[in-house]
Amino acid sequence: xxxELRYMExxxxxxSYDQLExxxxxxxxxxxxxxxxxxxxxxPHKCNLNAKIxxxxxxxxxxxxxxxxxSYPGYYVTGNLYRPxxxxxxxxxxxxxxxxxxxxxxxxVEDGTSEQPVEIPTRCANxxxxxxxxxxxxxxxxxxxxxxxxxxxxxxxxxxxxxxLGLQLWNSIRSLDFLLNLPEIDAQNIGCTxxxxxxxxxxxxxxxxxRLKASVPVNMVSAHFQGGCRCENAPHLRIDAxxxxxTAMFAPRPLLVVGCTGDWSRNVPTVxxxxxxxxxxxxxxxDKVDYFYDDANHNYNKNTREAVYRWFGxxxxxxxxxxxxxxxxxxxxxxxxxxxxGFPSRGVSSKAELFALQKREKQETLQQLWNSKEPEDKQxxxxxxxxxxxxxxxxxxxxxxxxxxxxxxxxxxxxxxPIDVRRMSISNESEGTPIxxxxxxxxxxxxxxxxxxxxxxxxKKGLLRDEKWKPMLESYLDEGYAIATATIHLTEGFGTARxxxxxxxxxxxxxxxTTLRVHDIISVFKFLQSESNGELNVVGIGEAGGWTLAAxxxxxxxxxxxxxxxxxxxxxxxxxxxxxxxxxxxxRSAGSFVTSVIHAAAKKLVLFNMGxxxxxxxxxxxxxxxxxxxxxxxxxxxxxx
Numbered sequence: 001x002x003x004e005l006r007y008m009e010x011x012x013x014x015x016s017y018d019q020l021e022x023x024x025x026x027x028x029x030x031x032x033x034x035x036x037x038x039x040x041x042x043x044p045h046k047c048n049l050n051a052k053i054x055x056x057x058x059x060x061x062x063x064x065x066x067x068x069x070x071s072y073p074g075y076y077v078t079g080n081l082y083r084p085x086x087x088x089x090x091x092x093x094x095x096x097x098x099x100x101x102x103x104x105x106x107x108x109v110e111d112g113t114s115e116q117p118v119e120i121p122t123r124c125a126n127x128x129x130x131x132x133x134x135x136x137x138x139x140x141x142x143x144x145x146x147x148x149x150x151x152x153x154x155x156x157x158x159x160x161x162x163x164x165l166g167l168q169l170w171n172s173i174r175s176l177d178f179l180l181n182l183p184e185i186d187a188q189n190i191g192c193t194x195x196x197x198x199x200x201x202x203x204x205x206x207x208x209x210x211r212l213k214a215s216v217p218v219n220m221v222s223a224h225f226q227g228g229c230r231c232e233n234a235p236h237l238r239i240d241a242x243x244x245x246x247t248a249m250f251a252p253r254p255l256l257v258v259g260c261t262g263d264w265s266r267n268v269p270t271v272x273x274x275x276x277x278x279x280x281x282x283x284x285x286x287d288k289v290d291y292f293y294d295d296a297n298h299n300y301n302k303n304t305r306e307a308v309y310r311w312f313g314x315x316x317x318x319x320x321x322x323x324x325x326x327x328x329x330x331x332x333x334x335x336x337x338x339x340x341x342g343f344p345s346r347g348v349s350s351k352a353e354l355f356a357l358q359k360r361e362k363q364e365t366l367q368q369l370w371n372s373k374e375p376e377d378k379q380x381x382x383x384x385x386x387x388x389x390x391x392x393x394x395x396x397x398x399x400x401x402x403x404x405x406x407x408x409x410x411x412x413x414x415x416x417x418p419i420d421v422r423r424m425s426i427s428n429e430s431e432g433t434p435i436x437x438x439x440x441x442x443x444x445x446x447x448x449x450x451x452x453x454x455x456x457x458x459x460k461k462g463l464l465r466d467e468k469w470k471p472m473l474e475s476y477l478d479e480g481y482a483i484a485t486a487t488i489h490l491t492e493g494f495g496t497a498r499x500x501x502x503x504x505x506x507x508x509x510x511x512x513x514t515t516l517r518v519h520d521i522i523s524v525f526k527f528l529q530s531e532s533n534g535e536l537n538v539v540g541i542g543e544a545g546g547w548t549l550a551a552x553x554x555x556x557x558x559x560x561x562x563x564x565x566x567x568x569x570x571x572x573x574x575x576x577x578x579x580x581x582x583x584x585x586x587x588r589s590a591g592s593f594v595t596s597v598i599h600a601a602a603k604k605l606v607l608f609n610m611g612x613x614x615x616x617x618x619x620x621x622x623x624x625x626x627x628x629x630x631x632x633x634x635x636x637x638x639x640x641x
Contacts, residue, residue: 007509008228008233008505008509009224009226012242014272017278023282027248030241030246032387033387034208036236036384036388038163038166038170038204039586040170040173041383041384042380044072049070050069051069062084064125064336066337066338067135073357074346075148075347076145079137080121082128083128083184084128084129084130084133091131092190093191094124094133094134094312096192098136099118101120105120105138105142106120111301117301118301121136121328122328125328126323126325126326127312130317130323131317133179144339146343147344148167148354149351150229152167153230157355158235159575159579159588162358163235165237169208173209176209180211188213189316190211191316197229207246212253213316214255215254219258221257222243222244222264223267223275225264226238234508235585236388236390236585238508252284255276256307256311261296263298268291292307302325305325306325362588366594371622373624381595382553382599385591385596390515391519391554392519394526395429397428399426399427399434401424401434403424419441419442420441423437423439424437435523437486437527438484438486441477441482442477449534450480452476452483454473454484454485455538455539455544455547455548457491457543459485460492463541488520518547521548521555537559538552538561539563541564542564550582553600558601562637565608569582569592594618594622597622603629605631608635609635610632612634
């Protein structure tokens with residue numbers, strides 16, 4: 001139920017699937033979810049990498065080189081490339097993202113010296129000794145990647161779908177591009193492994209990029225802990241989803257999942273691995289998934305590394321035999337650094353500059369999609385909006401409790417004619433939270449079979465007390481319409497505010513207040529449809545105009561929709577107002593209210609109180625001609641028909 005707040009340590013009940021087609025549908029949904037949550041839907045333009053490989057250091061049977069390339073224009077990915085010497089033919093390649101280790105990709109904490117041993121250069125060197133190329137690269141904000149710190153978020157970034165997780169995932173996608181651009185790399189044998197936060201990068205990359213052929217996420221896959229850093233969280237990523245599902249998306253490609261006794265991966269043998277195996281079983285590929293488990297604390301220790309060497313040797317090089325790790329005297333690891341202070345001499349110089357660059361690209365993409373005549377381009381926007389709003393899949397079943405009929409309460413508006421009132425509490429099986437609904441009709445007028453659902457920011461009482469709307473209400477009633485109005489989230493004190501809750505990464509696991517209002521509108525409309533076969537219309541008033549307009553693409557069967565516009569709804573530059581008055585992550589990157597108008601299910605759409613702005617021009621250029629009747633009014637209408 002949505003009333004229960006979820007967080008990173010919520011224990012997830014893992015879903016089971018008895019048919020491959022059901023899992024494939026879920027997998028497709030999750031792939032879209034990851035990409036939208038990461039701000040990568042549609043994928044950004046792939047700029048020229050302008051890759052530089054330099055300062056080669058030669059050891060007995062492998063080399064290490066410095067690497068720098070651009071994932072965005074002027075934004076650099078930094079790392080080291082390990083390659084074998086005297087190896088003919090194509091080489092398997094392995095990406096090595098790292099976790100939250102103090103020394104990043106150059107972390108060298110040996111077994112026996114710490115409770116969390118990690119030796120990334122040793123691991124990469126041994127991959128090279130095995131005849132593979134290994135690329136280790138920096139997390140954002142670590143070592144040589146200091147253009148943006150390891151904290152890149154905020155409400156304005158969230159409404160544009162821009163943040164740390166997406167930046168790191170894009171860096172991983174571009175790192176895969178870099179590796180595949182090397183002429184000696186075998187594109188059919190590419191792997192990825194990392195521990196902790198590096199494992200998060202590994203399974204997210206594997207979930208969205210089919211070019212990855214084998215994966216080993218180490219000590220991170222858990223049903224009861226999802227990762228606490230900002231780089232592992234993005235708005236809406238884990239709404240009814242979890243890391244075990246994301247890892248399962250790698251099926252049927254070879255997967256080794258690693259757990260240990262001393263952290264949140266302690267249940268891998270009994271919980272996570274069996275769930276993963278069930279997914280692989282749907283493909284008939286149980287032999288492609290396995291686990292390794294060690295009695296140790298959070299780590300990427302020697303025992304684990306040697307299990308990983310053997311796994312990648314089998315899956316990528318066709319050699320199923322043990323590999324005994326060989327130690328290497330690297331000398332001073334500082335000589336593998338790219339920039340002495342972590343900053344390049346040119347390029348992006350601040351978070352604000354990178355945000356402006358990413359936002360500008362998203363705006364240009366939106367303009368292209370809005371102006372496109374291709375149906376698939378419009379679908380891209382609708383998919384983004386569905387995940388932005390986390391549109392509920394409502395069942396046809398409603399629990400209805402009749403509360404009171406016959407008359408309005410004393411504290412509600414008195415009308416000239418006697419009013420027949422029906423009050424009820426409704427809840428959909430899928431959403432669970434009850435909504436208070438009022439249906440009113442003029443007793444002395446025969447019902448014309450038409451209903452107007454009026455959404456007011458003050459709820460039922462707010463509408464009935466609103467002097468500005470009293471003449472239109474009476475007009476509807478006198479013409480035989482039924483009036484429906486509801487107490488949706490946070491109107492009349494209904495519900496608990498979420499946006500003010502101080503909880504780390506709250507939007508990763510929970511919906512915002514505005515999103516819940518949109519859900520309530522969709523729920524009430526679906527209930528009204530179930531109650532009547534007559535014409536349904538909807539009116540969004542004041543601040544509720546935005547909530548209603550956002551819901552319109554999902555109010556299938558609405559005849560006329562009338563939406564009161566607010567200035568912030570039309571200002572394509574004012575992120576601050578959206579962040580404070582209509583906080584829905586990814587909403588701006590999904591096309592905002594322009595997308596809502598394009599996909600509005602209404603036969604006729606009336607937008608009023610628009611004032612003076614260029615929003616009308618944007619809408620008319622984006623809306624396909626003849627698709628729906630669009631009426632744009634600068635002021636308040638005398639009537640809506």
